[in-house]
Amino acid sequence: MAKNTLDFSSLGEEFFSPITTQPLNNTFLIHKNQALYDQLGLDFDEKTLLKIASGEQKFEGTQPIASIYAGHQFGHFVPQLGDGRSCLIGQVSGYELSLKGAGTTPYSRGADGRAVLRSSIREYLCSIAMKGLNIATTEALTLVSSDTEVYRENIEPGSIVMRVAPSHVRFGHFELFASRGQTAQVKQLADFVIEHYYPYCQGESRYVDFFNEVVKHTAVMIARWQAQGFSHGVMNTDNMSILGLTIDYGPFGFLETYNPKFVCNHSDHEGRYAFEQQPGIALWNLARLGDSLESLIDAKQSKAVLDNYQAYLVKAYSKLMRQKFGFIKKDDQDNVLIGQFFEVLYQNQKDYTNSLRQLSDIDQLSKDTDFTDWIELYHKRIDQDKSSDRVELMNSVNPKYILRNYLAEEAIREAQDQKRYDKIATLFELLRKPFDEHQGLELYTNEAPDWAQGLSVSCSS
Numbered sequence: 001m002a003k004n005t006l007d008f009s010s011l012g013e014e015f016f017s018p019i020t021t022q023p024l025n026n027t028f029l030i031h032k033n034q035a036l037y038d039q040l041g042l043d044f045d046e047k048t049l050l051k052i053a054s055g056e057q058k059f060e061g062t063q064p065i066a067s068i069y070a071g072h073q074f075g076h077f078v079p080q081l082g083d084g085r086s087c088l089i090g091q092v093s094g095y096e097l098s099l100k101g102a103g104t105t106p107y108s109r110g111a112d113g114r115a116v117l118r119s120s121i122r123e124y125l126c127s128i129a130m131k132g133l134n135i136a137t138t139e140a141l142t143l144v145s146s147d148t149e150v151y152r153e154n155i156e157p158g159s160i161v162m163r164v165a166p167s168h169v170r171f172g173h174f175e176l177f178a179s180r181g182q183t184a185q186v187k188q189l190a191d192f193v194i195e196h197y198y199p200y201c202q203g204e205s206r207y208v209d210f211f212n213e214v215v216k217h218t219a220v221m222i223a224r225w226q227a228q229g230f231s232h233g234v235m236n237t238d239n240m241s242i243l244g245l246t247i248d249y250g251p252f253g254f255l256e257t258y259n260p261k262f263v264c265n266h267s268d269h270e271g272r273y274a275f276e277q278q279p280g281i282a283l284w285n286l287a288r289l290g291d292s293l294e295s296l297i298d299a300k301q302s303k304a305v306l307d308n309y310q311a312y313l314v315k316a317y318s319k320l321m322r323q324k325f326g327f328i329k330k331d332d333q334d335n336v337l338i339g340q341f342f343e344v345l346y347q348n349q350k351d352y353t354n355s356l357r358q359l360s361d362i363d364q365l366s367k368d369t370d371f372t373d374w375i376e377l378y379h380k381r382i383d384q385d386k387s388s389d390r391v392e393l394m395n396s397v398n399p400k401y402i403l404r405n406y407l408a409e410e411a412i413r414e415a416q417d418q419k420r421y422d423k424i425a426t427l428f429e430l431l432r433k434p435f436d437e438h439q440g441l442e443l444y445t446n447e448a449p450d451w452a453q454g455l456s457v458s459c460s461s
């Protein structure tokens, strides 16, 4: 009989189904996140690790489970979703381990329970990129591929990413029980999340405090997305983590040419999840979570908590943006100057990341005539601060390397066409430390080449 060492399992079987993983053929390990592996205190031999990472062997005898949830997808409520292709396989050092792509579950809704190599590489690399950028995220421990053929628009190799996070609970878990009127389960889930992840929320106001914490964590996550130019692509409530982690990497994209209306998801025709919409959408999603908690929190208090969102967001965003521009002392005109900089980027179709990184090298930036007028104002402004560690501060928040879509695509094509995986390893190292110079690898800061201009990413994964 398999053990049940997952905290989540203590919730009882209304919250999940035990499942049997369906392994792939001829699996092989493409990459492992060694630092995370060490942090978790894992020490398997290679064969055992591969078996666990591909769902062939249980983790410490633990019974894998798939959880049930609901969610608002593109604004519309879907009464039942769930882990359709992922499952929790174990827990270690306070982190849940989850496999994505290990086969069907009772929540697969007719789909195949698989993940393809293309999307698994993207999730694996973006997880480390976000971690490197200090943005809260689920992490990825292993990337496994196989000879199993998976049918999407093309036939693609079936792959599995092992995700790692303290919890994979989503807003949608609460929405499921609330929508069914199962208020006892809503309370049970809230108590569980508070006990394990927000233990400092105690006493009579604990549900209000808990909701406020979720609002705060989400606001900080979104502030960092916006500052670093990350666009999630599918901000449905089932893709929103109760811990404020970035979760479910699908058709995400980083801003390259600056455009606040950037839509990374080719299937998002209305631009619901456009880059500039993300802060508002996150608040809308939090309001749906608030609705689900109405049996625990009265409407007035719930509204008051939601009203805090804006202040949390602005505080975190301003702090990061000020660092990115190297502003030390406060000046009333700082926001105007920042706005003017973005206007130059927009008018001249400039690269978001590279332009910000160049700000610490004014001599270099001065050579760019697009910035001539703005640089004069900026020069005056930073002279006010007279700070000696300005450049260091700026380079610690303005990444040199981001996961450009074409870079991911190059790594994917090499993997698919030549079964070569060195680009994945190189990108992993760059993105793990995106603020470092990595001399000799400047090539990876290049803007998208012509062949990549029309690349599109859809929900198909």
Ligand code: AMP
Binding pocket: 081, 082, 083, 084, 085, 086, 107, 108, 109, 111, 112, 113, 114, 115, 234, 239, 248, 250, 461
């Ligand atoms: P996503 O938009 O990727 O977050 O997926 C939305 C829902 O569809 C989730 O419940 C997923 O588990 C499920 N899902 C997506 N792709 C598959 C698949 N290939 N097989 C089974 N379920 C899937």
Ligand code: MG
Binding pocket: 238, 239, 248
């Ligand atoms: Mg999802």
